[in-house]
Amino acid sequence: MAIAPLSSSKLSASNSKSQSCDAVIIDGKQVAADVIESVKSRRAMADIVPGLAVILVGNNAASSVYVRNKSAKAEECGFASQQFDLPVDTSEQEVLELINSLNNDTNIHGILVQLPLPKQIDSHQVIQSIAPEKDVDGFHYLNTGKLTTGDTNDALVPCTPAGSIQLIKSVMGASELSGKHAVVVGRSNIVGKPMASLLLQENCTVTVIHSRTNNPGEICRQADIVVAAVGIPNFIKEDWIKQGAVVIDVGINRITTDEGKTKLVGDVDFENVRSKVSAITPVPGGVGPMTISMLMQNTLDAAIRGKSLITKES
Numbered sequence: 154m155a156i157a158p159l160s161s162s163k164l165s166a167s168n169s170k171s172q173s174c175d176a177v178i179i180d181g182k183q184v185a186a187d188v189i190e191s192v193k194s195r196r197a198m199a200d201i202v203p204g205l206a207v208i209l210v211g212n213n214a215a216s217s218v219y220v221r222n223k224s225a226k227a228e229e230c231g232f233a234s235q236q237f238d239l240p241v242d243t244s245e246q247e248v249l250e251l252i253n254s255l256n257n258d259t260n261i262h263g264i265l266v267q268l269p270l271p272k273q274i275d276s277h278q279v280i281q282s283i284a285p286e287k288d289v290d291g292f293h294y295l296n297t298g299k300l301t302t303g304d305t306n307d308a309l310v311p312c313t314p315a316g317s318i319q320l321i322k323s324v325m326g327a328s329e330l331s332g333k334h335a336v337v338v339g340r341s342n343i344v345g346k347p348m349a350s351l352l353l354q355e356n357c358t359v360t361v362i363h364s365r366t367n368n369p370g371e372i373c374r375q376a377d378i379v380v381a382a383v384g385i386p387n388f389i390k391e392d393w394i395k396q397g398a399v400v401i402d403v404g405i406n407r408i409t410t411d412e413g414k415t416k417l418v419g420d421v422d423f424e425n426v427r428s429k430v431s432a433i434t435p436v437p438g439g440v441g442p443m444t445i446s447m448l449m450q451n452t453l454d455a456a457i458r459g460k461s462l463i464t465k466e467s
């Protein structure tokens with residue numbers, strides 16, 4: 154990881170144990186900007202132009218924010234980014250052929266297929282067709298296997314969980330994390346499961362709860378760390394949170410307010426939860442910007458590994 158964790162004293166200095174004291178609002182934009190600075194300087198030192206290919210089939214609201222921010226960041230980092238906007242009725246075969254050509258393109262180091270895909274396309278087939286060393290989302294079996302077995306040195310780790318761990322580490326030292334009870338709310342392949350693996354690697358005691366869990370609130374209330382990834386606005390209420398917990402809100406939900414405006418909110422009832430926690434991420438400005446930064450980091454890492462392979466072979 155590029156960023157050293159802040160000292161734990163930073164948290165305790167600004168946040169005494171008393172309930173009236175304000176929680177640390179974790180500045181995801183700042184931590185993400187620090188990662189970007191490190192990516193920029195490592196890229197310049199390696200003297201390479203990482204190539205990132207993004208494939209978008211059709212369009213949906215969730216995807217458009219991501220696509221916008223991603224292209225801008227890639228450019229800022231000195232990457233060559235290519236975007237493929239395919240019509241909503243594109244066949245699976247056409248996507249597989251495009252991926253095959255990108256797998257063989259030596260100027261491309263990272264391939265990302267925006268999810269969800271239209272229903273005529275089997276996303277498992279598509280993801281598994283990406284060359285594992287170019288799988289910057291970290292969804293290929295080889296990368297998920299490396300993550301779950303703890304072989305993370307040359308694994309590409311999914312961006313949102315990797316970013317979430319880094320945000321936790323911005324308020325908690327490694328020794329503080331060890332032994333803590335972390336509760337992950339949600340069991341998706343893109344967030345919940347890889348998040349649980351990363352937390353285990355940090356020596357947390359990990360519980361994953363989901364829509365079929367009995368007494369989820371009772372379990373969540375025991376958590377020192379809560380990672381919410383359910384995709385339901387205000388799902389995590391104040392009475393699910395233990396006093397002093399660290400809360401990471403992965404949710405990105407677009408809602409319409411009473412005044413008819415659209416607004417981005419997370420999965421956590423932020424306004425009511427914030428008085429109870431020691432630290433919490435906001436939405437927007439929390440996990441979202443970190444996801445983008447980790448994508449840039451993964452793409453750079455893939456490009457640097459690609460270059461060293463070529464050097465070894467020649």
Ligand SMILES: Nc1nc(=O)c2c([nH]1)NC[C@@H]1CN(c3ccc(C(=O)N[C@@H](CCC(=O)O)C(=O)O)cc3)C=[N+]21
Binds near residue numbers: 265268313
């Ligand atoms: N293969 C794949 N990988 C993904 O990682 C992936 C995906 N497909 N499909 C769509 C979702 C969504 N997603 C976001 C990431 C960052 C922001 C983000 O930067 N949000 C900012 C900006 C908010 C704003 O602009 O208002 C924030 O939360 O502060 C949003 C959404 C990644 N996804």
